[in-house]
Amino acid sequence: MSASAAAATTPADPLTGVVADVRDPEIDVNLGDLGVVRSVSRTDGRIVVHLAPTRLSCPARGEIARRVRSALTDAAPGHGIEIVWERGAWQPTAVTSAGHDALHAAGYRVAGDTPRCPYCAGDDVVRAGRFGGAVCKVPYDCRGCGSPFDVIGTAGCSAVLPVPDVRQGGS
Numbered sequence: 263m264s265a266s267a268a269a270a271t272t273p274a275d276p277l278t279g280v281v282a283d284v285r286d287p288e289i290d291v292n293l294g295d296l297g298v299v300r301s302v303s304r305t306d307g308r309i310v311v312h313l314a315p316t317r318l319s320c321p322a323r324g325e326i327a328r329r330v331r332s333a334l335t336d337a338a339p340g341h342g343i344e345i346v347w348e349r350g351a352w353q354p355t356a357v358t359s360a361g362h363d364a365l366h367a368a369g370y371r372v373a374g375d376t377p378r379c380p381y382c383a384g385d386d387v388v389r390a391g392r393f394g395g396a397v398c399k400v401p402y403d404c405r406g407c408g409s410p411f412d413v414i415g416t417a418g419c420s421a422v423l424p425v426p427d428v429r430q431g432g433s
Contacts, residue, residue, distance in 0.1 A: 278302040280337045281311055287325040289414070291364040297356025298326075300348055308342040309334055314351035316415065317398040323347060354415030365414065371402075373415035379404035380411050 282294025300312035327345045354373040366380040384406030399412040
């Protein structure tokens with residue numbers, strides 16, 4: 263069996279569920295359903311967690327890391343914990359069905375969905391600006407029920423922002 267085939271059949275570390283259950287501090291949905299958790303592994307008393315922020319400069323990364331460390335410290339005391347942020351790895355398609363439901367209940371839609379009102383399901387919506395409460399949220403207004411809502415995973419999120427080609431020196 264090849265190494266990749268062995269990796270594909272190896273079950274995820276049970277601590278993956280602990281990390282997946284951690285709540286996002288900005289939007290009331292767990293990290294697993296938001297599609298942020300990439301992997302959790304343990305070796306030699308060390309836990310390594312790979313996470314993908316929903317946008318490159320997410321201001322909640324520090325709080326997410328604190329919550330993940332706290333949950334893992336409670337679940338597996340005595341282990342060192344390393345959090346690795348995977349730049350540009352998150353995609354709106356990583357949000358689970360339960361994540362979509364939780365986001366809709368909180369007044370959000372996910373990029374890629376038809377922009378429908380999460381409150382009345384109406385499709386008579388209009389974009390209300392370039393950016394919402396965060397760079398990767400775009401505000402919409404529902405003309406049917408009058409409710410404002412945000413579509414997440416757009417504008418400034420890592421899924422759609424190209425990494426700029428930064429060159430130094432002469433022309």
